[in-house]
Amino acid sequence: MNQNVQAKNRIRLSRGDRVFHGVNIGIMVVLALIMFLPFLHVVSKSFSADTYVISGQVGLLPKGFNLEAYRFSFTDTPIVTAFKNTVFVTVIGTVLGVMATAAAAYPLSLVSLKGRKIFIYYFIFTMLFNGGLVPGFILMNKLNLLNNLWSLILPHIISVYHLILMKTYFEGIPDAVRESAMIDGANHIVIFSRIILPMAKPIIATIALFSAVSFWNSYYNAMLYLSDPDLQTLQLFLVNIVKQANATDSINTEMVVPTDTVRAATVVIGTVPILIVYPFLQRYFVAGITLGSVKG
Amino acid sequence: MLPAILLVFIFNYIPIGGLIMAFQEFDILQGFLGSEWVGFAQFERVFSDAYFYQVLWNSLIISVMKLVITFPLPILLAILIDQLQNVLFKRTVQTLIYLPHFLSWSIVYGIFLAILGYNGPVNHVLSFLGLEKIPFFVTPSVFRGVLVTSEAWKEVGWGTIIYLSALTAIDPGLYDAAKMDGASKINQILHVTLPELIPTVMVMLVLRLGGLLSAGFEQILIMYNPSVYDVADVIDTYVYRSGIGQLEFSYGAAVGMFNSVISFALVITSNLVAKKRFGRSIW
Numbered sequence: 001m002n003q004n005v006q007a008k009n010r011i012r013l014s015r016g017d018r019v020f021h022g023v024n025i026g027i028m029v030v031l032a033l034i035m036f037l038p039f040l041h042v043v044s045k046s047f048s049a050d051t052y053v054i055s056g057q058v059g060l061l062p063k064g065f066n067l068e069a070y071r072f073s074f075t076d077t078p079i080v081t082a083f084k085n086t087v088f089v090t091v092i093g094t095v096l097g098v099m100a101t102a103a104a105a106y107p108l109s110l111v112s113l114k115g116r117k118i119f120i121y122y123f124i125f126t127m128l129f130n131g132g133l134v135p136g137f138i139l140m141n142k143l144n145l146l147n148n149l150w151s152l153i154l155p156h157i158i159s160v161y162h163l164i165l166m167k168t169y170f171e172g173i174p175d176a177v178r179e180s181a182m183i184d185g186a187n188h189i190v191i192f193s194r195i196i197l198p199m200a201k202p203i204i205a206t207i208a209l210f211s212a213v214s215f216w217n218s219y220y221n222a223m224l225y226l227s228d229p230d231l232q233t234l235q236l237f238l239v240n241i242v243k244q245a246n247a248t249d250s251i252n253t254e255m256v257v258p259t260d261t262v263r264a265a266t267v268v269i270g271t272v273p274i275l276i277v278y279p280f281l282q283r284y285f286v287a288g289i290t291l292g293s294v295k296g
Numbered sequence: 297m298l299p300a301i302l303l304v305f306i307f308n309y310i311p312i313g314g315l316i317m318a319f320q321e322f323d324i325l326q327g328f329l330g331s332e333w334v335g336f337a338q339f340e341r342v343f344s345d346a347y348f349y350q351v352l353w354n355s356l357i358i359s360v361m362k363l364v365i366t367f368p369l370p371i372l373l374a375i376l377i378d379q380l381q382n383v384l385f386k387r388t389v390q391t392l393i394y395l396p397h398f399l400s401w402s403i404v405y406g407i408f409l410a411i412l413g414y415n416g417p418v419n420h421v422l423s424f425l426g427l428e429k430i431p432f433f434v435t436p437s438v439f440r441g442v443l444v445t446s447e448a449w450k451e452v453g454w455g456t457i458i459y460l461s462a463l464t465a466i467d468p469g470l471y472d473a474a475k476m477d478g479a480s481k482i483n484q485i486l487h488v489t490l491p492e493l494i495p496t497v498m499v500m501l502v503l504r505l506g507g508l509l510s511a512g513f514e515q516i517l518i519m520y521n522p523s524v525y526d527v528a529d530v531i532d533t534y535v536y537r538s539g540i541g542q543l544e545f546s547y548g549a550a551v552g553m554f555n556s557v558i559s560f561a562l563v564i565t566s567n568l569v570a571k572k573r574f575g576r577s578i579w
Contacts, residue, residue, distance in 0.1 A: 014480060016480045016481070016482070017480055017481045020379075020480070020481040020482060021379070021381070021481070024376050024379055024380065025380070025385070027376060028376065028377070028380065028385070028389050031373070031389065031392075031393065032388065032389055032392045032393070034449070035392045035393050035395065035396065035449070035453065036392055038407050038408075038410075038411055038449075039407070041410060041411060041417060042406070042407050042410045045410055053415060054415050055415070056415045056416070056417070056419065056420040056423075059417055059420075100299045100300050100303065101300070103297060103299065103300065104297040104299075104300035104301070106297075107297045108297070119297070119301075122301070122304070123300075123304060126304055126308040126309070128560050128563055128564065129312065129556055129560045130308065130311065130312065130556055131308075131310075131311025131312040131313075131314050131315050131552070131556070132311070132315070132535060132548075132549065132552025132553065132555065132556055133532070133535050133536055133539060133540065133548065133552055134314075134317070134535065134539040134540060134545050134548040134549040134552055135310075135311035135312070135313075135314025135315055135317065135549060135552075136307075136311045136314075137539075137540050138314055138317070138322075138324065138545065139306075139307070139310055139311055139314060141324065154303065154306075154307060155303075155307035155308075157299075157303055158300045158303050158304055160304075163300070213398055216400070217398075217399075217400035217401075218400075219400060219401060219402055219514055219517075219518060220513065220514050220517055220536075223517070224536075224540065234402075235400050235401075235402045238400070238402035238403065238406060239402045239405065239518050242402065242405060242406045242409060260410070260413070260415060263406060263409070263410065264406070264410055266406070267403055267406035267407060267410070270400070270402065270403050270406075271399060271403055274398050274399060274403075278395060278398065281398055282391060282394055285394075285398075286394075286457055
């Protein structure tokens with residue numbers, strides 16, 4: 001059917017329309033290149049010899065191919081520690097986040113919940129107004145959570161945006177499903193764990209990915225709350241290496257290591273995990289965004 | 297639901313209560329009870345500080361520049377992508393333009409530094425053309441442009457999604473009717489696609505205006521440096537440097553509170569408008 005329509009369109013294309021399609025494809029190719037070439041450039045730099053990088057001779061292909069920058073990144077920088085910390089924060093944060101969000105979204109989705117509106121406003125208000133950086137910092141100080149990886153996890157377990165998305169999804173499950181289970185004598189806990197959760201797999205996957213990406217990518221919390229180098233996260237490490245590659249090199253005087261290439265290599269290493277999960281991200285994120293906007 | 301209520305209470309409501317420090321000369325050792333009360337003195341300091349107005353202006357101008365560039369582009373691109381006939385090509389384009397959205401600002405900073413840096417291809421081309429090299433990240437006159445460009449590179453592709461989904465909802469009958477009348481592709485876009493998209497565009501615009509004071513904290517925090525403070529220091533980064541960097545807790549809290557109150561008013565107003573005029577809102 002679709003092909004049929006396309007075929008018809010193609011026959012009917014006027015000269016002006018053909019020009020339009022040609023120009024459009026041209027624009028898209030340029031756009032795709034704008035997105036893609038920067039990656040290619042950074043990858044080439046990371047595999048190139050320093051002399052070529054400094055003289056600006058590395059464009060889209062590596063020159064003086066070598067793996068020195070990667071060897072240096074893994075052996076002489078704390079990148080492995082940074083990875084471990086970020087994985088810890090991301091995994092624990094995502095698991096706790098999905099559990100707490102689902103457990104809160106279910107009662108909020110029930111019209112029968114007493115004071116439902118009040119609870120919903122209780123959560124939504126925090127999206128609109130916040131205390132800001134300084135009181136947050138003082139709180140972490142008083143809780144003794146400074147220089148503790150949990151300071152990155154605890155405040156972000158509940159994202160009200162995710163909570164609303166999940167609540168909306170639960171509301172879309174027909175009441176009849178729940179009522180028939182009630183008649184069979186199931187209580188809310190049984191209904192939630194045996195019936196609602198299995199039906200909610202797509203939204204759970206979406207929210208797990210949403211929250212994993214935000215834990216993985218978050219920078220300023222780590223910068224604010226962590227000063228111990230052993231606790232640095234991947235993003236903190238990346239910013240430090242990109243900003244201070246020169247400084248670190250001058251300290252290790254015997255290390256004649258290319259700074260630009262090390263920067264490039266760490267950027268590539270930091271990008272790979274996102275690339276690996278990207279197919280899932282694209283699928284579920286697009287679904288999530290559309291869900292949010294339709295119900296919005 | 298209890299864990300969620302507790303977590304939100306501790307990590308969202310307690311800091312809001314903590315804003316009382318904006319009315320004190322907060323001493324971290326004395327705590328909230330022991331610190332001296334100073335009324336509105338911190339706010340008087342804020343409003344008589346010339347640098348505060350500079351920071352406020354920077355936030356607004358960067359935010360508006362980003363709006364002007366990154367708001368219309370996704371609409372235009374979505375319309376063009378929607379017109380692509382070849383499904384495989386369309387998917388490839390979408391896959392590529394969504395990707396940067398998932399990269400952290402640290403990565404995007406690294407990529408832009410590689411491209412715009414002193415040894416990067418852009419400066420290579422400049423010197424090849426006989427022009428002077430530009431140290432983009434430390435030149436005040438171009439730094440805001442760097443912020444807007446990197447924001448656009450990261451988010452414009454992603455921004456097309458909402459419009460692409462609105463475009464699929466357009467009744468194909470409208471296009472057929474236009475074709476019958478002999479409308480060309482361009483005319484179909486101007487007279488069918490655009491009018492049908494207007495409601496979505498308006499809602500997105502109004503909601504965007506609610507965030508007018510947020511110029512992009514994490515991005516600027518990562519990308520800026522002392523040589524561009526004059527043009528790129530925004531409210532959030534100023535709160536961070538004065539409130540935590542220089543341990544002026546109460547002053548920082550006062551600036552932060554100003555920011556929260558104005559943003560709150562903006563979001564509420566924009567949502568009311570979106571709801572009244574277009575029947576849509578974020579809650």
